[in-house]
Amino acid sequence: MKCCICNGEIEKKKDPTTGKVYWDGGENAQPVKDGRCCETCNWGVVIPARMANMQRSRETAQEEAERKCGGCGEMRISCTCDSLKWGGD
Numbered sequence: 180m181k182c183c184i185c186n187g188e189i190e191k192k193k194d195p196t197t198g199k200v201y202w203d204g205g206e207n208a209q210p211v212k213d214g215r216c217c218e219t220c221n222w223g224v225v226i227p228a229r230m231a232n233m234q235r236s237r238e239t240a241q242e243e244a245e246r247k248c249g250g251c252g253e254m255r256i257s258c259t260c261d262s263l264k265w266g267g268d
């Protein structure tokens with residue numbers, strides 16, 4: 180099985196005691212690619228990309244929370260009025 184990122188062969192994981200291959204399907208390459216990748220790409224490419232994605236969605240949520248509420252004029256994060264008023268800006 181080939182890594183969908185670097186095209187290298189995905190290393191087979193072997194049980195250290197029996198030497199039997201217990202996993203050769205690599206790692207999930209999402210969100211970088213829709214496929215499987217090797218461990219090197221997983222740690223070097225996929226995990227950093229996931230972190231960046233998480234960071235971005237956190238920032239978006241933060242920005243969203245800091246917008247003013249249309250009902251009471253408070254920041255949404257501290258607004259206590261009906262959140263339905265947030266719609267439609």
Ligand SMILES: [Zn+2]
Nearest residue numbers: 182185217220
């Ligand atoms: Zn790879």
Ligand SMILES: [Zn+2]
Nearest residue numbers: 248251258260
């Ligand atoms: Zn409000």
